[in-house]
Amino acid sequence: MFLAVFAIASAFTLSPELLGLVLFLLLFSLHTFRNDKAFLKILPIRRYLLYCVEYHLIASPFYLQFLLHQQWIISLIAFATISLIPFVDIRLNSKRSFFTRIHFIPSEAFEWKSGIRKQGLLIAILYLIALSLYQYPYVALVGIVIFTLISTTFYNEDEPQQMVGVFQLSPRPFLFRKWKMQLLLFWTGCIPLMLIYLFANPAYWYILPVLILLSSVIQILSINLKYSFYAPGASMDKSIFIVIYVLSLFVPFFVPVPLVMMFNYQRKAVTNLKAYLDDSY
Template sequence: MINQLGLFRVIIVLIIIGYGLKATLKPGMLQLQALAVLSLIISSHFNRKDHVLLNNLGLNRPGYFILFYILIVSPFLILYLLWPDFIAVLMLIAGIIVVSLITQPIHFQPKFSLPAFHFLPADAWEWRVGLRRNIWLFLIAYLLPVLFFRFDYIFPASILLIALITNSFLVNHEPMVMIEALMVSGKRFFVRKLMIQCALFLTLSVPLAVVSLILFPESIRPLILVLVNSLIVQVFAVSLKYAGYHPGHQNPFHMALVAPLNFAFIIPVFLPLPLIMSLVFGPKAIRQLNKIIG
């Protein structure tokens, strides 16, 4: 993965992560940091593909995962103990114990049918599939501001979550026949996809921004900063997808490149980066589409 990303992008990712850790090394912020670390552990645990291997080795047991994950987060545990912030310690340990008890893959099959979103444009196929697959994450993104409306930062955080979810819609590359059916040039197709991605993202995020401005008018600057940065990253995500478009393929490194740019607002010097990347990859996307469409 490091070779695929390139040294420059790896350095950017590490700087953003390091700055994020530094920004949360404040009283009251360590618990949010612990929650972020725990979310990474949970995501990794439920997406692992080693069930058969660990079963054969006799390691697919809660005790193994508890020990393994505690070793991974031990630097954070030591930090929280020395600070001290025992709530953050308990959050990490309790979360690890609970998630480690689940050793078998979970296959959730709802007994009710999810909406098909037929009202969306026919060429918004990523959104139709993405909304169905991630409808619970969107509900969480809207539920968090309802539960924690007293905190002004929860609204930008929810917008950021929506941005990350919608970025993930572009990981899979559609079959060539879906593009050919539209009978348009590569440039027109690319512009159309940009408009769909940005318009639907704004449709989901602007209501949160409006409520935030009503409740916390003094937080307009950071809110607009997050919203505009996330919107530009949407443009880059579309550009990146079609710059390396391969019909029917999946780009496993798409989110590794796109997700960190959603946090560019944290470091002022990186603010222009999403726009620069969009300007670089946009023309490449048009050339790639024109080449494939012919």
């Protein structure tokens, strides 16, 4: 996996400009979807300063990479644009939604139904932008990365215990079924973006399977993370963890981190789910 990501970093598709764009979009998505904004507003703290410190710490490996390659202008632009992110106040989790009927998604994938009702408009806008800018090979790849991050937010809320036990599966088959449904829905939706990239960039076809692998690892990790801390009806914003893991994919020395954490949280999820699922199924 290390060599595969190194190949991506060596290709023009991960130029300093693209890395800067990916960094900004990921942090912007994190800020948009974080669920603790209302809570922080009631605390006597400087929210802007808190957000800035968090986002610049996450971006620090990128800053270091830009500076080591003497990308002074990109470093300044990245720092300035990220400093502006805390001023953005977009509320996308309204109870009203344009996506009230989602029959094409199986009832089993209730996380997707809930997530699309809340964020469907944003997803649709980003998808249309990605399709309209098909002539730029970067856009499809960045789109897949952003959609990966968005889909992981679908697993921030824990369902009631009855919904966990309805399949009558032991913990490992239960997790496998969750992984299978997540990857099936996600990559089916990304087929147009993958085709656009292949048509626009046939010489760099090998980047796509690497991205598919890494994106799938992040998605499986988000599910494992959810059920490692699962408690019926609880809610936990895990976006910050996922963003850190996603960003680590673009720093070669940290590439193994998401894979290691995926297996680590799988073990913890199996242990935690034994309290809610009959292991004798």
